[in-house]
Amino acid sequence: MNNLRPILDLLDEATTQRSQSVLMELLFWRDGFLCPFTGFSFTAPGRHVSARSVHIFPFSFQDKPLTLKALETFTGRQLALEAIKYINHPCNAFNAEKNAHYTYDKLAWGIEAVQDGDQRRYFFREVRPDEISSTIKLSEGQEIVSHSGPADGQIIQKPEPSYCNIKLAIARAMHACGVSDIIAEMYGDDDDDEAIVNQPVYLGGPFVSDEVLLRRLDDRLLS
Secondary structure, eight states: OTTHHHHHHHHHHHHHSOOHHHHHHHHHHHHOSBOTTTOOBSSSSSSOOOEEEEESSOGGGGGOHHHHHHHHHHHOHHHHHHHHHTTTSGGGEEEEEHHHHHHHHTTSEEEEEEEETTEEEEEEEESSGGGSOTTOOOOTTOBOOOOOOOGGGGGSOOOOHHHHHHHHHHHHHHHHTTHHHHHHHTTTOOSSOGGGTTOOSSTTOTTSOHHHHHHHHHHHHHO
16 A cells, blocks of 8 residues: 555554644545535535544543543543553544534534444434534435545544444433533633533533533533
C-alpha cells in the first residue's frame, strides 16, 4: 500500500498531538465524503455541507476526572484508560453533518454496534426522537452505511463497538431517569453559573467542570 506510511504518520499525529484537522482527514480517508446520516455531500461541486468530526467519547473526557472515574466504575479501568489514549483516534470518531453532530452530542440518538463475524455493523437508535435533527434521514433500527473512501483508507480502524454501545447505554439511562431532561432545562438559565448555559447535555461537556454540572444537577433533583 503506497499510502500506508502517510496514514500511520497521520494516526500518530491525531493520537499524540490531538489534531482535529488530521482526524477529519483520516475519517474522510476511511469513510469517504458522504454523511451516512443525512446523505449530504461534504464536498463540491453541487450542494454540500460542512463536515464535523464527532467524538463518541467526548474529547473533553481526558480533562474530566469525575467522568472518567464513573466510566471506570461501570466499564473497568482498561476501557477508561483507552478512552484517554484513543480520544482523538478514528476508532472514537466519525464525520457527520453539523446538526446530526449536535443532536448526537445532546444524546438524542445513538449508535448500536454489532460484531458480525469479521465485520462491524452499525445501527441508528433513537433515544429522544423529538430532538433528533430533521436533516437525519435514518429511522429507528436502520443500518448505518458509510461510503468507503480510497482502498488504502480501509486499514483505518472503524468505530470501536464497545465505545458506541457504552455511549448509547449512557444516553438511554440518562433519558430513562430524567437526567437528560433536567440538564436540558439548564439551557438558558439566568443565574450565577453562566458556564452551564448552552453546553452539551452529557457529562464531560467541554467548558463545564464536573463539579459545577453535578452540583447543579443535585440542586435540581432536590428542589
